[in-house]
Amino acid sequence: MSPQQKALVLPRKQGNFELSSRSIPSPGAGELLVKIQSAALNPFDYKIRNTDYVPHYPVVLGMDIAGIVEELGEGVHNFRRGDRVLAHGKFTNDFTAFQQYALTVASFTAKIPASESFDSAATVPLGLDTAVVGLYGDQLGASITPPWEEGAGDHESKKPIVILGGSSSVGAYTIQLARLSGFYPIITTASPSNEELVKGYGATHFFDRNLSGKQLLAAISEVTDDPIKLVYDAISLPETQSVAWELLADNGTLVLTLPASVKEDEGKGRRVVTTLSYPHTPENEELCSSSWARVEEWLSDGTIKPNKYEVLPNGLEGIIGGLERMKLGQVSGTKLVAHPQQTQ
Numbered sequence: 001m002s003p004q005q006k007a008l009v010l011p012r013k014q015g016n017f018e019l020s021s022r023s024i025p026s027p028g029a030g031e032l033l034v035k036i037q038s039a040a041l042n043p044f045d046y047k048i049r050n051t052d053y054v055p056h057y058p059v060v061l062g063m064d065i066a067g068i069v070e071e072l073g074e075g076v077h078n079f080r081r082g083d084r085v086l087a088h089g090k091f092t093n094d095f096t097a098f099q100q101y102a103l104t105v106a107s108f109t110a111k112i113p114a115s116e117s118f119d120s121a122a123t124v125p126l127g128l129d130t131a132v133v134g135l136y137g138d139q140l141g142a143s144i145t146p147p148w149e150e151g152a153g154d155h156e157s158k159k160p161i162v163i164l165g166g167s168s169s170v171g172a173y174t175i176q177l178a179r180l181s182g183f184y185p186i187i188t189t190a191s192p193s194n195e196e197l198v199k200g201y202g203a204t205h206f207f208d209r210n211l212s213g214k215q216l217l218a219a220i221s222e223v224t225d226d227p228i229k230l231v232y233d234a235i236s237l238p239e240t241q242s243v244a245w246e247l248l249a250d251n252g253t254l255v256l257t258l259p260a261s262v263k264e265d266e267g268k269g270r271r272v273v274t275t276l277s278y279p280h281t282p283e284n285e286e287l288c289s290s291s292w293a294r295v296e297e298w299l300s301d302g303t304i305k306p307n308k309y310e311v312l313p314n315g316l317e318g319i320i321g322g323l324e325r326m327k328l329g330q331v332s333g334t335k336l337v338a339h340p341q342q343t344q
């Protein structure tokens with residue numbers, strides 16, 4: 001029998017998670033086998049249970065991987081056995097995070113600098129990719145020139161951006177990339193208890209998430225006279241979308257993380273785009289390869305700070321309670337992280 005590992009498996013649609021054994025896969029060309037030390041949780045991991053998104057059950061979920069390279073596939077030259085890495089998972093059971101070993105795609109894998117732990121690194125992949133694609137994606141984002149590309153200059157400098165939900169994982173990375181792109185002011189919303197957190201990520205102005213669209217518009221008009229041409233709604237619930245829509249100026253772009261409930265109107269030329277963090281899709285491959293090539297440096301020099309995190313108890317089984325807390329809205333400004341190797 002091939003070597004086995006433990007995995008948290010969802011056996012069927014709307015079923016309950018179960019601990020199970022799976023074979024440890026072998027990496028193909030361009031892939032790595034990673035022993036997962038830390039796996040971070042995302043809202044998608046609880047939402048998926050009630051959707052038709054999963055083509056085949058049983059399914060192993062989890063997109064945020066941090067661990068140690070065990071084996072290299074053919075053609076992988078920039079990593080070595082024993083490297084500490086983070087990676088964005090892929091929606092195929094051998095490539096997901098809620099297990100002890102996973103394959104990763106080399107172009108969406110980066111080394112973890114000495115300054116970061118497995119836990120902090122695991123908070124990065126999906127959240128950062130959602131911010132990257134939402135801001136810089138041509139088809140799945142606002143189509144801004146990435147600041148690391150030649151010729152980007154500082155053309156966004158002094159342009160305002162509003163990021164609704166700055167304390168969410170996606171919001172935190174969007175604030176940091178907005179700073180890198182030179183946006184100013186960087187206006188965000190969250191609960192008052194997270195004001196310092198979002199300012200630490202680079203938000204220049206903070207407002208309570210409970211303000212109405214009208215109140216927020218009035219507050220923002222005290223901060224800038226410039227029209228708001230870009231709103232990134234990291235939360236994208238119907239209520240935040242309608243606030244975002246009220247703030248957005250003519251010819252502006254609203255980036256969403258969930259399907260649109262607002263309607264693009266003709267007269268004002270406003271654009272709405274729902275982003276997709278997945279780097280493995282053809283629309284995102286080139287952009288995400290170029291950002292992933294910079295992840296190690298960004299983490300090392302502090303350009304990108306990982307999310308604040310909390311480690312869950314009980315290895316893989318701890319994920320079940322963590323997802324429940326997220327579903328109930330009980331997690332604020334924090335990414336939950338599990339340690340799969342704790343599972344015996």
Ligand SMILES: NC(=O)c1ccc[n+]([C@@H]2O[C@H](COP(=O)([O-])OP(=O)(O)OC[C@H]3O[C@@H](n4cnc5c(N)ncnc54)[C@H](OP(=O)(O)O)[C@@H]3O)[C@@H](O)[C@H]2O)c1
Nearest residue numbers: 043130165167168169170190191209257275276277332333
């Ligand atoms: N399209 C994609 O590819 C993609 C990728 C990633 C995520 N998503 C979706 O994007 C959303 C955010 O994901 P995430 O991982 O960033 O979530 P998260 O970190 O789990 O979000 C928790 C945060 O949401 C904030 N929040 C909740 N309601 C809010 C509101 N009305 N206004 C402002 N902030 C609010 C809370 O802020 P306070 O505690 O400060 O109140 C909390 O800190 C989820 O719906 C997720 O499914 C989509």
